[in-house]
Amino acid sequence: MSDELVSTGIRDRDIPVIDAIPVDDRTEHQKFADGLRELARFVESHPEMAVPCEQTFYIFPKKEEVGKYARILGRSKKRVSDTYFDLVREFPPAAKIQVTWGRDEVCERVVVGTVTVEEPVMVQQGTKTVTREKVEWKCPKVLEPPGLPSAADLDAVEGEKAIAAGDWERP
Numbered sequence: 001m002s003d004e005l006v007s008t009g010i011r012d013r014d015i016p017v018i019d020a021i022p023v024d025d026r027t028e029h030q031k032f033a034d035g036l037r038e039l040a041r042f043v044e045s046h047p048e049m050a051v052p053c054e055q056t057f058y059i060f061p062k063k064e065e066v067g068k069y070a071r072i073l074g075r076s077k078k079r080v081s082d083t084y085f086d087l088v089r090e091f092p093p094a095a096k097i098q099v100t101w102g103r104d105e106v107c108e109r110v111v112v113g114t115v116t117v118e119e120p121v122m123v124q125q126g127t128k129t130v131t132r133e134k135v136e137w138k139c140p141k142v143l144e145p146p147g148l149p150s151a152a153d154l155d156a157v158e159g160e161k162a163i164a165a166g167d168w169e170r171p
Contacts, residue, residue, distance in 0.1 A: 059098070063106050074089070080103060084102065084103055085102070085107055086098050
């Protein structure tokens, strides 16, 4: 192939100029807040629409950030369940922010005593005799080399025929 330029017949002025793709330099926080403002304007401008249910915005930070989020949320509610520890800041009636950690990650388990309680137990009601199928699985012999004696053949001549070392072994 030569080093000559090949002409395509297209001139530079025939190629359309593509506008630059706009760059959105807003932070994730600014984008989120702008979305909330747009939602508020939409709800406000459509009074014929039913009011949406309250929404919860969840945050799942690292366990080391409990104090940080308590300071950020300020006036908030603390909730503890069997599984989670939550800090919740409400913006009634529209929304709330819930910051959640696993309870065992951020709370210390402290034994403060013992209590004796009654627990229900299952009592055996007896037994019954049932008949179940006894099954064997006979699978295709696709993995056995051709001409290998069957298991029945091997059992019939127990010990009389030996398979040479390196030949097929039956599990």
